[in-house]
Amino acid sequence: MERMWTNWYLASEGVENDAVVQSAQAAEQLINPDYDHTRQLSDQNLAGVRELNGLLVSYNQLGVAQAATLTQEQLVNAENLLAGAAGEWLVDQAVKSVAAAVFHNVILPCKYDRNRPVGDNQIDNLVITSTGIYCIEVKVRKIVGKLFDFNRLGRGIYDQISYHKEALTQVLQPMGISPNFIKTIVVVINRLGNDDFKLKNQEDLQRAGSQVVKLSVLNLFLSNDGFALLNQQQIQAIEQAIQSQRLPDRRTYPANVRFKLTQAHLDKARQISQAVRLGIPLAQNVTYHGRLNDYPLTGLTGKQQNMLWLIVGRLYGFGCGMLQLTRSELRTGAGYGGRDFLRLDQQLSELAEFMQQSKLFQKAKYEDKKLTVSVSKKYSFLFNGC
Structure with missing residues (x-):
């Protein structure tokens, strides 16, 4: 296990x-x-x-x-990454009907200041329409009480939106695209699955030039945000420039x-669940299809039969994979108390030969104090079914 x-x-x-x-x-x-x-x-x-x-x-x-x-830290980290990715996907779905081009998880090179080397900046969603180029920062939160306070995000949100615009400006500057065409939006998504909440303390973000919306109105906002600024040729050129400058995502967390x-x-987990319920370790818990009881064990000693059922228990939920058990594991698990290891090796070799000759096993071989066994695909249900 x-x-x-x-x-x-x-x-x-x-x-x-x-x-x-x-x-x-x-x-x-x-x-x-x-x-x-x-x-x-x-x-x-x-x-x-x-x-x-x-x-x-x-x-x-x-x-x-x-x-x-x-x-707990690893679980929470994975949960947050999953929720963030789901939120960005929902934004993609919301805007694709009104956008000329949609980018997801865009990382662009960015020169933050003259004293630092070129770094990079990650934009959750980047949307191009005739009315402008939108850098969208997605905030996925569990909102309880029907109120989302932007003060929860801290001052870092202002750096995020300004760096998004700066990174995109640097990419598009050689094309003569005005920074005024580049706009920022903060989209708030509720993990509880509804938009029945109000926004609070978003005024500072709006004064900083960023729009703040809920997911349910994002599509409508883009559809009505001013007059056309970009023609089709410009849009295609902007799309190509972003694609050519885009960097691979190498972000990690500890x-x-x-x-x-x-x-x-998952098949093995069923056996583990039974072991937990009964308080019996897997080494003492043999689970298999009832039809295996009809299989003749003629020629095997009592100790060899114990070892065989131990192997059967280990094979439960293992599919047709290659299982390997050491002599020590077989000796202990089968309750073999003798110290005659030459005799034990002989019995294990005989058991492997018995298993190999049967139709139940694809392979059964004992060598170097290890028994290697795999189940025949035709009969795998006998070992993997309860």
Whole structure:
């Protein structure tokens, strides 16, 4: 069990934000096929992974095995990234009917001042229409009480919108595009899924030249924002300039993880759930299809039969993957108390030969104090079904 669950997620400094979002989406969709962008936006957007992680925490408390588990910081970080990505996707969907071009998650080079090297600036959504070029900063928050106070965002929001405009100005300056054509919008999205809230303390942002809107009125705002400033030829040139200057997204957070869940993990989780309910470690919990009871074990000693059922228990939920058990694991798990290891190796070799000759196993081989076994695809349901 420890081996299987060691790598159900990958944690390292090199995991980028996009990898977190994409792998978390895949994990939740594997657990819940109905998972969509609405669920991704909600405050329960990582419910499946949280439930699974809690199950592993409970199993670890039995004291037999230690599966890798996520910290609260890692879970919250993934939840926030998922919600942010869902909000940006919703903005894309809202504006595409009125926009000439829509960019998502745009990173542009930016020279912040003469004393610093060229850095980069990330814009959530970049929209081009005939009335201007819009840098959209998306703020996804859980809004309780029907009121969103912009003071919650702190002073950093002013730097964000000014840097967005500065980065885009530097990209478009060689084309002679006036900075006056570049506009900034802050869009507030409620993670609780409704727009039934009011905005407070947004006046300073508006005085700084940025519009502040809710998602439900963004499309209408863009449709009615002044007169045409850009013709089709200019729009195409702006689009090409942005695309040519765009940088790859390399953003990371220390708590980033990439999820690597598979169906085999979820199948195994059912057995772990049973072990937690009964308070019985997996080493003592053999789960399999009832038809395996009809399989003849003629020729096997009692100890070999114990080892066989131990192997069957380990194969539950493992699919047709290659399982490897050490002599020590088989000896301990099957309750073999003898110290005659030559005799034990002989019995394990005989057991592997018995398994190889049966139709149930694709491979069964014992060498170098390790037994390697995989289930025949035709009969995998006997080991993976309860």
